[in-house]
Amino acid sequence: MDTGSHLLFGATLAGLAALHPVIAHQPELSHAIMAATLIGSHAPDFDTIARLKGYSAYIRIHRGITHSLPALLIWPVVLSIPVTAVFGVWEHAHLVWLWAFIAVVFHVFLDWFNAYGVQCFRPFSQKWHHLDVLSLFEPGLFLLHFAGLLLWLLNVPGIPFGWMFAGIYAATFMYIGVRTLQHRQAVAVVRRHVGFDGVCHVLPGMLWYRWQFVVETESHFTTGTLHRGVVSIKDVYRKDAADSIVQATMSTDGVRAFLHFAQRVYVISTEQNDGYVVKWRDVRFWHNHQLPFGVDVYLDRNLNVVDQSLGWRKKVWDPPFV
Numbered sequence: 051m052d053t054g055s056h057l058l059f060g061a062t063l064a065g066l067a068a069l070h071p072v073i074a075h076q077p078e079l080s081h082a083i084m085a086a087t088l089i090g091s092h093a094p095d096f097d098t099i100a101r102l103k104g105y106s107a108y109i110r111i112h113r114g115i116t117h118s119l120p121a122l123l124i125w126p127v128v129l130s131i132p133v134t135a136v137f138g139v140w141e142h143a144h145l146v147w148l149w150a151f152i153a154v155v156f157h158v159f160l161d162w163f164n165a166y167g168v169q170c171f172r173p174f175s176q177k178w179h180h181l182d183v184l185s186l187f188e189p190g191l192f193l194l195h196f197a198g199l200l201l202w203l204l205n206v207p208g209i210p211f212g213w214m215f216a217g218i219y220a221a222t223f224m225y226i227g228v229r230t231l232q233h234r235q236a237v238a239v240v241r242r243h244v245g246f247d248g249v250c251h252v253l254p255g256m257l258w259y260r261w262q263f264v265v266e267t268e269s270h271f272t273t274g275t276l277h278r279g280v281v282s283i284k285d286v287y288r289k290d291a292a293d294s295i296v297q298a299t300m301s302t303d304g305v306r307a308f309l310h311f312a313q314r315v316y317v318i319s320t321e322q323n324d325g326y327v328v329k330w331r332d333v334r335f336w337h338n339h340q341l342p343f344g345v346d347v348y349l350d351r352n353l354n355v356v357d358q359s360l361g362w363r364k365k366v367w368d369p370p371f372v
Contacts, residue, residue, distance in 0.1 A: 051160045052187045053092065059160075060091025060153050062195045062215055065202050067149050069212035072142065082137035083149045086129055090153030093125045094161075105360050106307035117158045118172035126150040160184065163226060165253045165334070165370060167311075178311065183226065183233045185254045191225060194218055229254070236261045236276050243281040244272060251314065251334050252276065253370050262370060264333045266314050271333045285339055287316050295319040299328045299347040304360040308332075308345045316341065325350040337369050 064084040068074045073083055093116075100111040115121060130147040134140055161168040164186060167178035198218045202211050236252045240263045244250075248267040255261060261276040271287040296319055299305050309315065312332035319328045326349045331341035342364035348357040 051164060051184065053095065055187060055192055056091045056095070056157055056160070057088060058192065058195050058199065059156060060088040061199050062218060063087040063091065063149065063153050063156065065198065065211055066215040066219055067145075067212075069216060070145070073145065074212065076139075076142075078137050079139045079142050079145065082133050082139050082142075082146050085137070086126075086133045086146050086150040087153040089129050089133070090125060090150040091157050093129060093154055094121065094157050106303050109307045109311050109360070113161060113166065113168040115169070115172060117161060117168045117170050119170070120173070122151070122155055122158065125154045163230075165251075167313075178313065181230070181233070182251060182253050183229045185256050187256060188225075189256055191222060194221060194225075229258075232258065233261075236263075239279065240265065240274070240276060240281060244274075244283075248272075249314070253334065255369060262336070264314055264336065266333070271314060271316055273333065273336045285336070287333060289316070290318070292317065293319065295326050295349065295353060296328055298349055298353040299330075299355065299358075302345075302347055302355055302358050304345040304358040305330055305347060308360060312344070322348075325356065326353070335370050337364060340364075342368075 061084070064080070064087045067083045067087070068080065073080050094113075095116070097111050097114070097116040098108070100108045116125075126147050129150045130143060133150070134143045134146045139146065158168060158170050162170055162179055163181045163184040165180055165182045166186070167180035169176060170179055171177070195218060198215055201209060201214070233252060233254065237250055240252055241250055244265050246265075246267060248265045250263060250265045252261050252263040259278045263274055263276060265272045269289055271289070272283060273285045273287075274281060274283040276282075296317055308330050312330070314333040316331045316333050317328065319326055328347045328349070329341075329344060330347070331344035333341060335341070335343040340363070343362050345358060345360040347355060350356055
């Protein structure tokens with residue numbers, strides 16, 4: 051999910067920790083837990099530093115090893131030791147580690163429900179796992195947790211904050227459960243409507259009743275929307291066999307990074323005055339009849355690579371929200 055949501059959940063996890071009587075009655079420990087959950091809720095995304103090496107390095111690393119099974123144990127250790135030292139709560143180091151661990155696990159758990167995907171089962175599987183249930187930003191979850199945090203910061207009298215946050219997290223998991231059921235129903239509706247077998251991805255919008263989808267068969271991709279139960283077909287992309295022009299781009303760094311991540315791959319080559327351009331796209335992330343995520347490779351007449359461009363070609367506030 052987005053950075054703001056992860057940090058918000060880190061703060062409310064610290065509120066949930068107040069259920070523990072030792073944490074609730076020791077200010078130094080509660081501050082240490084707050085630091086551990088805030089940092090832990092964002093720690094897996096420290097891999098964004100890979101952007102300094104370029105977008106292709108970022109694509110290879112982001113939501114990979116930093117979100118893996120070993121990382122779930124390593125991050126809490128790396129975080130809890132300095133936090134425990136700074137706040138001087140060595141006798142409760144195990145609690146600091148525990149809540150840092152919960153924050154890291156919850157971060158990866160939420161990313162798993164996103165459409166972008168996460169390599170959360172490394173080193174046993176290099177596959178990208180995504181449940182396509184939650185948007186990058188979920189307004190309902192954000193408002194729920196923000197309201198709880200605001201009440202806590204205002205120290206509204208008469209509210210048992212630990213139990214309040216327990217209720218908020220119970221509602222959070224119910225919310226995710228309902229969205230999961232909605233997603234399954236959406237996939238079933240789309241499959242019935244398109245009427246042919248294929249791999250079906252249904253991606254969420256920020257509104258509960260808006261979904262978009264792509265269905266891949268051996269010969270083509272079909273994109274469309276599901277709005278209040280009504281399916282609309284938007285575009286059909288026919289697959290073509292890779293020719294020599296496409297093959298000439300396979301060894302470029304951008305294409306290799308793209309293929310490391312992409313799942314519904316569509317490629318097309320077109321001729322220009324001075325050569326050719328080959329466009330690789332992941333059809334999962336279509337928007338407004340466009341395919342905004344991919345890599346463009348430019349070649350001269352002798353099929354030598356002249357330039358390449360990898361990344362998103364959409365505004366941040368445009369769908370899909372991944």
